[in-house]
Amino acid sequence: MSHAADFIATENRLGAHNYKPLDVVLTRGEGVHVWDVDGKQYLDCLSAYSAVNQGHCHPKIYEALVTQAKRLTLTSRAFHNDQLAGFYEDIARLTGSHKVLPMNSGAEAVESAVKAVRKWGYEQKGVAENQAEVIVFSNNFHGRTIGVVGFSTDPVARGNFGPFAPGFRVVKFGDIEAFEKAITENTVAALIEPIQGEAGVIIPPAGYFKRMRELCTEHNVTLILDEIQTGLGRTGKMLAEEHEEIEADVTLVGKALSGGYYPVSAVLSNSEVLGVLQPGQHGSTFGGNPLGCAVARAALDVLVSEGMIENSAEQGAYFKTELEGIRSNAVKEVRGRGLMLAVELEPEAGGARKYCDALKERGILAKDTHEHSIRIAPPLVITRDQVDWALERFSDVLTNVH
Structure with a gap:
């Protein structure tokens, strides 16, 4: 059963x-490329x-992964x-954190x-029992658990999943x-994302985070940056907060912390x-298990030692400039930092999904978000030649698909 249609039919029959x-x-x-079951190559x-x-x-x-998998995979935290100690040392050194809590998924x-x-x-601030409030932001995305979707502003994420936990106040992002x-x-x-990823790569106004940092310090409020998507080189810095020249009290990382081999996340604290x-x-x-820790240490090591963060800054800036240069009536705006990019289409362009389908036919896999945006986030190992190859196809699709 190797035919793509058979796989998809089985998924549709048996999967939620x-x-x-x-x-x-x-x-x-391998690298920036993936291959489908029919042997076709795509740029991811x-x-x-x-x-x-x-x-x-x-x-x-x-x-x-293989070396550790042969030795020891799981002890629980009973032992x-x-x-684990080496993982703590590595991540604390690279992010400037003082305390680390290892978990598995970003939502965790x-x-x-x-x-x-x-x-x-x-216990420390003296808030009255059960009165604690966390401020969150419109169009946030922090995961899919009951706790998290309870303060989402997306009706699709929230609809019919209540009742939800109280204690969250939503304000407008930016x-x-x-x-x-x-x-x-x-x-x-x-609790805030430095750049809102799921919302379509929304970058806050200049000075927003500097002032937020000042207000949090002034009012003894903990600033939690969700860097699960923006962290670990994606924006051209180790952490996206570096673009804002601030430091969070608590930073959340996940996703690239294992390079895609295994779910590893962490709560990092400077306070x-x-x-x-x-x-x-x-x-x-599973949090802090030896297999996850060994994988995360290697994932962090190659990110730094192979210059992926600098490459993200360099190729991302070029990619964005060239995307902005594509003359198309369909394009409303190009946004991004590093290799976290989005092309927002005009509402009359007919939605981003058909553009993503057209890109797929030309060997590029990108994903639509919020109906009118195409998200572009290739692996940080992408080369200038590969960016140029992609740009030809984006140009073709953005100017010819209507």
């Missing part, structure tokens, strides 16, 4: 229909939502293992951070006055927030 993928069935990946311009920043099947990460990191800042609010007004004595944290967690109060069977 909570995704609407492009009609392509992939079987192999999604990178599994930035989980494969290091490229598909990076040989050094693979080696770390120590010899990979978000939930863990919310629990920790609430506890910190009660509006610093609205944020300042929302702060009360019960505010324990602000006393994680200090409030005592034995038995929070945990995860």
